[in-house]
Amino acid sequence: MSPLAPLTSKEKFIARDLSWLLFNERVLEEASDNANPLLERLKFLAIFTSNLDEFYMVRLAGLKRLIDSKYSHKDKFGYFPEEIFAEVRKQADVLTRKFYEVFQGKMKKDLEKNRVFIKSYAELTPEQEKEVRKYFESTLFPITTPMAVDQGHPFPVLPSKTIAFAVNVLRNDKPHLAIIPVPKNISRFFRLPSDRGEASFIMVEEIIRAHLKSFFRGYELQEYTLFRLMRDSELYLAEEFAEDLLVAIEEEVKRRTRAKVVHLEIEKSCAVEFLDVLCQGLQFPKEEVVSIGSTLDLSCLFELARLLDNPALLYREYKPAKIEYENIFERISQGDFISHLPFQSFYPTVDLIHTAAHDPNVLAIKMTLYRANEDSAIMNALIEAAQNKKQVTILVEIKARFDEEKNIRWAKELEDAGCHVIYGMANIKIHSKMTLIVRKEEDRIRRYVHLSTGNYNEKTARIYTDIGYFTANDDVARDISDVFNVITGYSLPSVWKRVVSSPNDMRKYFFDMIDREIENQKRSQSGLIRAKLNSLEDVQMIEKLYEASNAGVKIKLVIRGICCLIPGVPGLSENIEVKSIVGRFLEHTRIMIFNNNDNPRVFLSSADWMSRNFDSRIELLFEIYQEESREHIKFLMDMCWKDNLKSRLLQSDRKYIRQKDNEEKFNFQERMISYYGSANSIS
């Protein structure tokens, strides 16, 4: 069994960033899959772009920092920073090329088939050109600001994700450089007047390009190019020294505008000398510039899909199934239950908070908020609760990346309403999603708890798959109450009966569970582990799974995103299977089932199996005891494993392949919509 020489890290693992790029490739595949409705494919292109943007601003930025600091140690996957950076750059460029192939080729063709056109200026009809000129003069020109770059004016500070023109103009034979950012607060698409049944658009930057001269009267326009930059998004906080975390983060978010540029895209047509000027101004290495032969930044395709708004070109609509009950507290008192989003309604969660806010017997509400949506019903209910003199304690994790500013805004609003708001903890993110409600019932205290694999966000509740768990079990309530006390610094942790948390002992808890499966395998050949996660990246965990596999334990993993484990390698992981589902909804549930000698134990968690989840976040793992819910979750896992339409299997050669076509077609997510009995297609 054991190989002659021990495997190196590179042989045992897929590097995290490379695995992530493979995930984004699967997203791109969805964009070119004809089985998906056209506008949904357009959205997949947009998702691909914004995913990749985030990847540049977070991961690539991190690698650059390591390289800059002359750090030269191998990472846990066996790569030196320069090495992985080069590999990532290479793969990202390949992916970007593939992306534009899809966009320029198949996508444009299919859009045109549906009489949707994205025109260049040259393609405009005289009537359209007239409209465009009018729009430029009335709207674009006044809000567009060219900025001169010379000795008196240093290169302007452009925020991350800015698209801008760099323009070289001559006056009296003297060259001048100017920067014109494309305005951000308007739509990238300008709708052109067109025939009925046709939708034509022109990109805003194309309008500006055609009118560049208007900005430089008395100058001679030389060369110009469009470019786009991204900056490092990391916040630099000396958290333990920050007296007020809120203020510290606010300031740091402002400072982000000046962070190091980590990615620069330019148009292919850009002249080499001109590129030098630009790179110097942005302090970016020329050799890393990505040149694009098409439209920059297509995350705006979301907008196009919205503008077109044609139900025939979207997924069939459905109504999330209702969970029937009269009063949420009574329903929970009758017994634990789960809600499976987005197939079932998010309503009970919102209702729980809303009812609590207005129930005279409710004394206190405690809740964690990680990423909340704008104009959230939950948020409003919390504000009402505080106004109704409930004790409302909210843990806002303001460090939730890219949501920092939004979270600061919410947090202040809650605080003004009289909620007790706690802004996370230094050096650790609160990623667990939990709610505790204290209610007085006939002068006895009864506590209601909601735990979830996903955030309290009504918008993502329609796009992410998650499971929420409602219970009034007092042991759970006591634990959760204690978790809140620990996080809010009110108490030292005590021994918990029903929940396991990171960063304390979650990894170890899983290891113990896995050890038990190994034991069971030895004794009765019954070792089986099933898990559904977003990411598997923790190498300790992967090694443990390899150990279990070598002991004969069967391991079936459904991992949507990053998976650094290599399945099916003889002598390493031959008992492990990994599949990824990328489909209509973002798979987000975290489920773990340990066979436990054919007496399965079912867990839900807010945590993935990533090092950050185990070591630097507060996460929860909780077991589902209630028979019905447990059986249902097992059923969900069976269904998930049956999927062959949206699943890709990870092979021992590190490639994802579509499942073979010889079986009956099965789409897990669509099946769930109909299973919950609400495929009310609205025609």
Add this chain to the structure above:
Amino acid sequence: MRGAVIDVGSNSLKLVIGEKAGDEIKILESLKNVVPIGRNTFFRGRIAQETINQTISILEKYQERLKEYDVSSVRVIATTAVREAANRAIFADAVLRKTGLKVEVLNVGDVVYYIDAFLTHKLKKKYPIHQKNLLIVELGAGSVDISVLENGFTQMSVGIPVGTLRLKNFMNSLDGSLQEVYEAVEEYITNEILYVKKTMPHLKLDDIIVVDENYCSYLNNFLPSRRREKEFFMFSEKESDELLAKLTQSNPEEVAMTHKVPVEIAETMAGYAIIVNKIFRLTKNKYIYLLETSLSEAVLANMIFKLENNQENDKTNHLISVAQNLCGKYKLDLNHSRHVAELAKSLFEQLQDTLGLKNENLIYLTLAAYLHDIGMFVNNRTHHKHSEYIISSLSLFRLTEDEMNIIACIARYHRKGTPALAHFLYNTLASDSQILVQKLSALLRIANALDRSHKQKIKKIEVVATSKGDINIVAQSSDNLLLERAFFKEKKELFEEITGNRVTLTVKGRDS
């Protein structure tokens, strides 16, 4: 009904919120925060301002929790660490001003009272606590509080300043090998614990119950054969030896690693094991009982169930029991003491309205009556003065320091000079307490005079108000009361001075 107890302990502040659930208490929340009050008090004598502020800010947080559970009755209790701090009054005052919470500083007697009441309730069927002779040990960070109960009545309570935290620091201060240090500590503890045996040589114990909230739950880590049990369980001498051996073999860091216990537990657990081990010296049994509970839970139970020990005037009985024990210890004439106490009680009851006395004042008089001659132990001459300081240095079951001073003064004025502001202790009393001392010592002087012969000649007394407004004490006796009469005449003066009434003594029985 919901209640909460905040325990201001040596190492930490704790909040427990609980409510009645049938016969049990359901704990809704329990919070714990580390505050180094003990370290302040035990090593610097006072609680640092920083610690006071820290305590207050935690208490403020606790108050938010109280609101969340709509708790109206809260008690804040403090033990050794606050009790022994020189600035305890300032501490309590700062807490009161900033939070509105009143800190009750419990003494050893209070501790045993709550634990006893709680045990009675909790062990109802399992263990008949009031039919046994028991030694109850409460193991704290600051002190080890020991009480002896005979059929439910306290015989004595003593606080020995060798709590686990103190021991840890003591050990750190010793300059020797690990083995030498542990030997020294064992010698030290043995001596302290055996004090109980020395004071009560005839002590016959059925069982020993050790109350401990911190260490019980870790016993399994050291004694793998031991299964996790209920909160009340037997612990054998053999197990104790094994535990001690394991804890003293290696240093705390190693202990923490090997046995997977938190470092702060490992650091103090050796002290715990030594104390528990030495407690076996007090009994012939091969086992003791361990009870995993906290004082705060006991007080909480007391609040929620309004636990009174089985007798109505339990506190009085406990105190009388303690007083009788002291009479034995100080070789007093118990018959005389008891008789004076009975006569004084009779006078008190019949003159209560005339003197404007409250029911709760009686216990002071009773205790002073039992203990008035305690100073004889030192010297017959001016023994009343010896009585005063001896009593004021005692700590009796559930009485405060102020109350002890009142009793000391009453006892002092059982003979010779009457209360005067020139007398130091008397002078320290609040003015209403001074009046009380005057009234009660006036009664004690008469009662004591009526048993001057120490022969308990008077069976019964009756107080009769005459038509002229005088007070006539009618004593039933068939003995010669010449001696008593003589002393009555002398000792009644204070009473007459206070009331303005003339007092006479009539004897019935001998002649009629």
